[in-house]
Amino acid sequence: MLNFEEFFTVCVGKWKIERTYHYLLAGQVEKSYTEYDVSTLEIAQKQQILSISALNGIKVDLARVDANSSLPGFAIAFNTRSETGETLSMSLQALFVPDTCVTSDTVIQEIPPPTAAAVDSTAETIRGFYLRDEGYSEAGAIAGRFTYQPTRQTLEMTTYYKRSVAVDQMRIVTPDLRLRTIITYQRPANIEEPPSIIDLVGFGVERKQPA
Numbered sequence: 001m002l003n004f005e006e007f008f009t010v011c012v013g014k015w016k017i018e019r020t021y022h023y024l025l026a027g028q029v030e031k032s033y034t035e036y037d038v039s040t041l042e043i044a045q046k047q048q049i050l051s052i053s054a055l056n057g058i059k060v061d062l063a064r065v066d067a068n069s070s071l072p073g074f075a076i077a078f079n080t081r082s083e084t085g086e087t088l089s090m091s092l093q094a095l096f097v098p099d100t101c102v103t104s105d106t107v108i109q110e111i112p113p114p115t116a117a118a119v120d121s122t123a124e125t126i127r128g129f130y131l132r133d134e135g136y137s138e139a140g141a142i143a144g145r146f147t148y149q150p151t152r153q154t155l156e157m158t159t160y161y162k163r164s165v166a167v168d169q170m171r172i173v174t175p176d177l178r179l180r181t182i183i184t185y186q187r188p189a190n191i192e193e194p195p196s197i198i199d200l201v202g203f204g205v206e207r208k209q210p211a
Contacts, residue, residue: 019204112194180204
């Protein structure tokens with residue numbers, strides 16, 4: 001069983017990824033191949049992300065950050081090629097801040113999650129903010145929510161974009177094998193309504209390459 005910090009340590013390295021995307025509303029299926037290069041975040045990179053998030057009201061209480069909660073994260077650079085020949089290259093940084101590490105004046109707005117992101121609260125479940133300097137679907141810094149379940153070695157990230165809601169689940173099966181699922185919903189006009197219309201479902205097998 002991987003604890004919170006160990007999960008991110010295992011993620012560091014080069015990964016080769018094969019995915020299949022099902023565009024349900026369009027009735028299309030597409031396959032893609034991706035190469036990921038994942039590295040740990042430097043202190044300066046973490047501080048930059050925290051500075052941006054503080055401007056958006058998410059503030060970290062450094063006194064609460066200790067050996068049991070070191071604010072893990074990673075820097076990602078990837079290249080993707082679809083079966084139709086389309087390519088996409090991108091790099092971003094992501095930091096994971098447990099709710100126990102934010103200041104008392106940080107407002108945690110619990111938007112109703114879609115069914116795919118519903119997780120039972122247990123003593124082991126870690127919840128927090130998923131902070132990025134760049135979004136996937138929309139440009140600019142963005143904050144989402146995450147849960148981590150140690151016994152399942154599963155990290156789940158939910159991001160509310162302006163037009164969609166993305167639920168990205170990453171499960172470590174062995175140190176060199178991850179399973180990935182991605183579900184994208186249309187974002188409801190009513191903020192109190194949980195997303196229910198699914199636009200995309202993606203499945204991936206991710207293999208870590210020898211160092």
